[in-house]
Amino acid sequence: MKIAILPGDGIGTEIVDQAVNVLNALGEKFELETAPVGGAGYAAHGHPLPEGTLKLAKEADAILFGAVGDWQYDNLERSLRPEQAILGLRKHLGLFANLRPAILYPELANASTLKPEVVSGLDILIIRELTGDVYFGQPRGVRTAPDGAFKGEREGFDTMRYAEPEIRRIAHVAFQAAQKRDKRLTSVDKANVLETFQFWRDIVTEVHQEYPDVALDHMYIDNAAMQLVRAPKKFDVIVTGNMFGDILSDQAAMLTGSIGMLPSASLDANNKGLYEPSHGSAPDIAGKNIANPLATILSAAMMLRFSLNKAEQADRIDNAVKKVLAQGLRTADIYEAGTTKVGTIEMGAAVVKAL
């Protein structure tokens, strides 16, 4: 089995290194191949998603991704900026289903800015559609307004759109995920304002007929952002579009106070996937051996489970992570008095040892 390793920028290299150590320690025969992406891709080949990197990603059975973005690339024109790499990978590989768990580890309950009773035991799964919506809709650009109250003025514009099969396939993923959990699905939209999301609501409601065992409710995005603050534990699985999912999944991750612990999976129709931590490239702490590698290590576990059919090995990693937390080991981002502060490398080594 071939795994593409795309470390990217900032802390990407360090955290992916530790995840690779963990993968290597499992005693399986994986073929790992590394390629540059993001700013590193631009530096090496003049493009954030170099041809060779895309080719490798296409060939591989799964992709382990670090993070992209670094200040030095901020002033490049948009099409060359690091984030185009991740957008390009999603689109080229058809990774339409983004699964982002927001879980609060009992040992890290204090890390949250929310009161313990509001978040303890939090376990939400956010499913974000990842290849459609206003992220990719054409036409888009800057033009002279062709009509409306500002006709003749310069304007920026984008197109929000969702086709029926796009909504259907992500709805199926969401209902099936809910079936494996508490069987409650909240579809988040803005049907009271947007045609796209009235259509979304209609199709999700249709697909629901195939999953009578799952309780479905619909919630407006503004209300969802409020309920995530007010009573986040009421949610089980949330499904939503690309734009709303970008916002809600980050908000939900931050509720836990430990975004350095949260993995994510982006899957295509055949469960081939790209796996990456939910956090970013944090260039300010890069190269200092202080980044938390656990989100990436847990992403590798998700990869084993969803794309490589190695659920047992995935469990081994998940348990090893729980063990190091129970041992009191903490990187700086989740450190509190009474625990042991360790670096990126030490944390990775501890997980390997705990396997």
Place this chain on the structure above:
Amino acid sequence: MKIAILPGDGIGTEIVDQAVNVLNALGEKFELETAPVGGAGYAAHGHPLPEGTLKLAKEADAILFGAVGDWQYDNLERSLRPEQAILGLRKHLGLFANLRPAILYPELANASTLKPEVVSGLDILIIRELTGDVYFGQPRGVRTAPDGAFKGEREGFDTMRYAEPEIRRIAHVAFQAAQKRDKRLTSVDKANVLETFQFWRDIVTEVHQEYPDVALDHMYIDNAAMQLVRAPKKFDVIVTGNMFGDILSDQAAMLTGSIGMLPSASLDANNKGLYEPSHGSAPDIAGKNIANPLATILSAAMMLRFSLNKAEQADRIDNAVKKVLAQGLRTADIYEAGTTKVGTIEMGAAVVKAL
């Protein structure tokens, strides 16, 4: 001075009644005229924004609005649903600048789901553009996809667009608001993905040159949703588009735990405005004398300040509200042990008395 009173649905009537009592108690000569809106407008005249109501709103110097929406209107076709009233008023009256303070009253610090140290003293002002963006952009609808990967399939679509003058005018409002506060403005966008919001960022940056005393920073919407959870007190003034503002302003309001306390103003280019509580119509508690009228009373104070040039009277109301809180009076939504629970009417009467 003529004030249009539009109570709307659900708890709208009750809370607006109390705000009207407060206005009447000021000893000023206001001409108040009431008209039905939302579900009540539909029930009376077959449309959520009846012609007579719109005419009154246009003639008036300011509008005091309750809330719209009730289950019995949920199955009407979209163009007849209650929320069309508020969208219509914004658009017809050119109310492009929505000001929503998120303030945590010291007496209500416990109401928040966030830890006291994270939110105590919270005082953010969110400025949301209110007449543009994907809310109103044409074209929109359901069609057969004309191109793209799902060509020929049914799709829902909307157009996100912002013209230069639209961005300029809201930026001016935001910079000027920041000048009166801590002189820090955060513009929230998604410039890394959307053409509309790269354009937004460019124009806001240009307008900044006219306000060198204000510190401007740009933040992506997903990061803003995270930072509002992580460290909300770091913000002073936030400016953003209609869609992102809908989400962020509700999230910020909920951080306080007391959305029943938060007023809002929607202003046109001449500071004529519509004033409404930040919360909704809560049909589940309508007619029970338990809704909190303070957000509406504080909205009336904003109206005096921004549209009617009566800052002193506005201060009187603000102080009266502080007084009743200090007296320990609480409606059910903000009640806690050791305080005195009162109903909608009693709370309104207490504010009148405290004036």
